[in-house]
Amino acid sequence: MDAALTGRVLERAELRWPSAVGVDLTGRTVLSTWSYGKHLLTRVDDGRTLHTHLRMEGSWAIARTGSPAAAARSPYVRAVLGNAVWTAVGDRLGMLDVVPSRDEHTLIGHLGPDILDDAFATDGLPEALRRAAARGSAPIAEVLLDQTVLAGIGTIWTAEPLFLLRIWPWTPTDEVPDLPGLLLTTQRLMARSVASTGAPAATGEGGRGLTNNVHSRRGRPCRRCGTPIERGVARKPPMERPIFYCPRCQAPR
Numbered sequence: 001m002d003a004a005l006t007g008r009v010l011e012r013a014e015l016r017w018p019s020a021v022g023v024d025l026t027g028r029t030v031l032s033t034w035s036y037g038k039h040l041l042t043r044v045d046d047g048r049t050l051h052t053h054l055r056m057e058g059s060w061a062i063a064r065t066g067s068p069a070a071a072a073r074s075p076y077v078r079a080v081l082g083n084a085v086w087t088a089v090g091d092r093l094g095m096l097d098v099v100p101s102r103d104e105h106t107l108i109g110h111l112g113p114d115i116l117d118d119a120f121a122t123d124g125l126p127e128a129l130r131r132a133a134a135r136g137s138a139p140i141a142e143v144l145l146d147q148t149v150l151a152g153i154g155t156i157w158t159a160e161p162l163f164l165l166r167i168w169p170w171t172p173t174d175e176v177p178d179l180p181g182l183l184l185t186t187q188r189l190m191a192r193s194v195a196s197t198g199a200p201a202a203t204g205e206g207g208r209g210l211t212n213n214v215h216s217r218r219g220r221p222c223r224r225c226g227t228p229i230e231r232g233v234a235r236k237p238p239m240e241r242p243i244f245y246c247p248r249c250q251a252p253r
């Protein structure tokens with residue numbers, strides 16, 4: 001989105017969202033699009049920022065302006081930002097609002113360090129460890145999913161590093177043997193996925209060229225020991241999320 005929109009004037013700006021009725025970004029020049037955790041922030045030159053969040057199903061796709069994909073006729077399209085060359089189509093977005101750019105911190109200020117930040121290993125890690133430690137004996141899978149501890153991790157990138165390091169997903173966080181190692185492994189896997197797909201994988205296949213070991217593999221044999229993969233649940237309703245794991249490789253200690 002940043003490459004396609006930045007520095008160009010929006011000739012088309014449709015926000016198909018109840019609270020954004022009447023908001024018109026047409027004619028504005030896009031200054032940047034950046035992400036923090038799972039939040040996307042597109043700044044324009046009149047001091048406003050379009051904030052979107054993909055949640056589970058959403059996506060932004062770039063199409064050449066004038067192409068069939070840029071027509072964005074699907075009833076699930078929630079936003080269209082088009083310039084003379086490129087059109088960004090936001091499908092099934094989970095959140096959308098337009099805020100003054102100076103208020104962006106109110107959207108992301110509560111979040112933990114962004115795991116995909118280039119400086120995560122040096123700058124973000126100590127703060128993430130401090131926030132994780134404050135969660136005490138909460139299950140590690142729930143702490144990894146908690147965006148106020150660490151921003152950006154979903155169910156895939158909770159499950160996969162726990163499998164690689166043979167950690168039971170409900171291990172109390174304060175009993176995880178090497179928490180810095182776990183967070184850095186998670187960061188490395190996600191960065192590799194971004195490098196191979198352009199975005200952290202949002203579907204079950206872990207991104208082009210990468211293979212999931214456990215996520216979405218319930219009942220299929222563990223690639224390491226052959227035991228059927230199980231699907232557990234982290235967090236309580238209505239916030240529960242599926243966590244896939246090998247009951248043998250990741251047995252409780």
Ligand SMILES: [Zn+2]
Pocket residue numbers: 222223224225226227246247248249250
């Ligand atoms: Zn196994």
